[in-house]
Amino acid sequence: MxxxxxxxxxxxxxLLLEKQVTPVELVEMCAARAEKENPRLxxxxxxxxxxxxxxxxxxxxxxxxxxxxxAIKDNICIAGxxxxxxxxxxxxxxxxxxxxxxxxxxxxxxxxFGRANMDEFAMGSSGENSAYGPTLNPADPSHVPGGSxxxxxxxxxxxxxxxxxxxxxxxxxRQPASHCGVVGLKPTYGRISRYGLxxxxxxxDQIGTMTNSVxxxxxxxxxxxxxxxxxxxxxxxxxxxxxxxLRDGVRGLRIGVPKEYMSGGNAPEVxxxxxxxxxxxxxxxxxxxxxxxxxxxxAVASYYIIACAEASSNLARYDGIRYGFRDTSATDPDTLFxxxxxxxxxxxxxxxxxxxxxxxxxxxxxxxxxxxQKARALVAQDFxxxxxxxxxxxxxxxxxxxxxxxxARDLTPLQIYLADIYTIPANLAGLPAVSVPxxxxxxxxxxxxxxxxxxxEPLLLRAAAALESAWS
Amino acid sequence: MEASSIDVAYIAELxxxxxxxEEKSRFTRDLDQVLNYVAQLEKWDTEGVEPMYHPLPVFxxxxxxxxxxxxxxxxALRNAPMQEDGQFRVPKVVESxx
Numbered sequence: 001m002x003x004x005x006x007x008x009x010x011x012x013x014x015l016l017l018e019k020q021v022t023p024v025e026l027v028e029m030c031a032a033r034a035e036k037e038n039p040r041l042x043x044x045x046x047x048x049x050x051x052x053x054x055x056x057x058x059x060x061x062x063x064x065x066x067x068x069x070x071a072i073k074d075n076i077c078i079a080g081x082x083x084x085x086x087x088x089x090x091x092x093x094x095x096x097x098x099x100x101x102x103x104x105x106x107x108x109x110x111x112x113f114g115r116a117n118m119d120e121f122a123m124g125s126s127g128e129n130s131a132y133g134p135t136l137n138p139a140d141p142s143h144v145p146g147g148s149x150x151x152x153x154x155x156x157x158x159x160x161x162x163x164x165x166x167x168x169x170x171x172x173x174r175q176p177a178s179h180c181g182v183v184g185l186k187p188t189y190g191r192i193s194r195y196g197l198x199x200x201x202x203x204x205d206q207i208g209t210m211t212n213s214v215x216x217x218x219x220x221x222x223x224x225x226x227x228x229x230x231x232x233x234x235x236x237x238x239x240x241x242x243x244x245x246l247r248d249g250v251r252g253l254r255i256g257v258p259k260e261y262m263s264g265g266n267a268p269e270v271x272x273x274x275x276x277x278x279x280x281x282x283x284x285x286x287x288x289x290x291x292x293x294x295x296x297x298x299a300v301a302s303y304y305i306i307a308c309a310e311a312s313s314n315l316a317r318y319d320g321i322r323y324g325f326r327d328t329s330a331t332d333p334d335t336l337f338x339x340x341x342x343x344x345x346x347x348x349x350x351x352x353x354x355x356x357x358x359x360x361x362x363x364x365x366x367x368x369x370x371x372x373q374k375a376r377a378l379v380a381q382d383f384x385x386x387x388x389x390x391x392x393x394x395x396x397x398x399x400x401x402x403x404x405x406x407x408a409r410d411l412t413p414l415q416i417y418l419a420d421i422y423t424i425p426a427n428l429a430g431l432p433a434v435s436v437p438x439x440x441x442x443x444x445x446x447x448x449x450x451x452x453x454x455x456x457e458p459l460l461l462r463a464a465a466a467l468e469s470a471w472s
Numbered sequence: 473m474e475a476s477s478i479d480v481a482y483i484a485e486l487x488x489x490x491x492x493x494e495e496k497s498r499f500t501r502d503l504d505q506v507l508n509y510v511a512q513l514e515k516w517d518t519e520g521v522e523p524m525y526h527p528l529p530v531f532x533x534x535x536x537x538x539x540x541x542x543x544x545x546x547x548a549l550r551n552a553p554m555q556e557d558g559q560f561r562v563p564k565v566v567e568s569x570x
Contacts, residue, residue: 096547189527203526232533233526301510312487321560323551332563334488342490350489355503357487358478371513373523378516380524413502414509430527454528
């Protein structure tokens with residue numbers, strides 16, 4: 001059997017059930033593709049073929065994801081495997097337990113296989129901030145794949161694995177999905193347990209999926225979602241079968257397009273993808289209306305204050321003592337902390353910890369942190385008002401441009417942060433959102449983004465599937 | 473709020489990260505620019521707006537206080553860069569009493 005270029009979980013599952021391929025052969029094929037493609041793309045930091053083969057030998061095909069190999073971002077813990085967050089700080093860290101998301105994948109028969117490269121501690125939007133070197137875009141290796149879930153998007157786009165887990169704090173699943181041409185889903189905050197996801201900004205972080213189809217995103221979400229006593233912020237909301245109703249179409253749905261998202265700042269390819277999505281959804285019977293999110297401009301400022309503040313607190317745990325990199329020259333604890341953190345963390349991580357520490361420090365807390373939390377409320381209220389006004393979904397771009405060239409280092413950090421303008425709001429408000437690839441002008445893929453109200457993933461995925469099927 | 477120049481050296485001490493002089497000047501430049509940008513938050517009317525610390529209202533997220541499975545001493549120490557006698561090894565913390 002030959003695997004297609006970009007296999008879906010659903011198609012591989014059929015082949016497994018029809019015995020056209022065995023789980024062991026599937027792992028062998030993924031490993032062969034990793035060996036062939038990874039030297040070019042650097043999408044995986046490591047992969048343990050022997051371990052995956054042992055799991056494949058015991059795969060239970062009666063389970064929903066039986067025998068399906070899935071790559072895992074390097075910040076999601078797999079028991080007995082390295083979890084490095086693409087940082088020198090955690091270079092030798094071996095996770096003592098499974099993240100709940102990984103435990104659920106295993107319980108559903110899937111084989112977690114391959115540690116996907118990323119921006120260090122999920123801080124970045126190009127995949128270049130990795131202690132293990134940048135990941136390249138499979139569509140055109142002179143371009144970045146986006147980030148921070150750079151490797152997760154690249155392995156799925158390159159057909160090395162049928163699916164991958166990523167994490168999304170300000171767009172880190174949706175933006176690389178858009179840049180690489182795969183489906184990237186960030187569920188509602190709390191849908192998927194964060195237990196075992198290495199914390200960056202706890203009020204924004206959410207595990208998400210990279211797949212080659214909307215149906216696959218629904219399959220994975222059905223397995224991953226649900227309350228977890230280990231994460232007090234995980235939701236008690238009932239978990240539906242997300243794959244049911246996927247083909248129900250968008251006839252009669254009201255979809256809002258924010259006028260603030262149609263600015264002249266969008267690259268022509270991005271504006272074109274958005275127009276195509278509007279036309280396609282209208283042809284399918286949806287009603288498109290212009291809406292306004294008046295506080296859209298406050299999102300980036302609010303986000304970078306909150307995310308960095310939470311990061312400065314979360315990353316305080318890296319002290320060089322309990323785990324992680326340790327400087328051996330220090331003879332007192334303070335020097336041990338300061339030198340271990342100086343050598344263990346990369347530049348962007350240090351920059352964000354400094355910013356976060358500053359906005360939380362005495363005399364500045366009210367001016368920055370408290371104000372940012374109020375602006376966050378305004379951003380969230382804009383969405384609440386839009387959904388109350390009768391739109392059920394919101395359509396917009398994912399990123400203002402297609403994937404930039406590798407090494408565009410002339411940009412300042414602020415310029416890089418500003419490109420997150422369309423993805424950040426879903427994290428601030430906790431909304432589910434998905435990036436769907438548009439059949440745009442080659443060579444670089446461009447996605448469009450759909451957002452829904454809290455826990456409305458069934459509706460979100462239904463509209464995404466309608467776009468996907470019209471465009472295939 | 474005044475977009476004053478951030479004292480990176482002082483903040484780095486609070487954050488316990490030793491920075492080189494080059495990093496100090498680069499971060500000062502980068503973060504001044506970011507702080508200038510976020511100063512725009514002043515222009516939004518936040519009078520009477522409740523700060524939003526969490527994306528969803530979570531109530532009663534308590535569970536029964538029953539000890540679950542935990543890591544063994546050995547597993548908890550497995551990633552420690554230095555250990556001795558089943559404990560983390562650290563540099564001397566207190567001065568000797570004499």
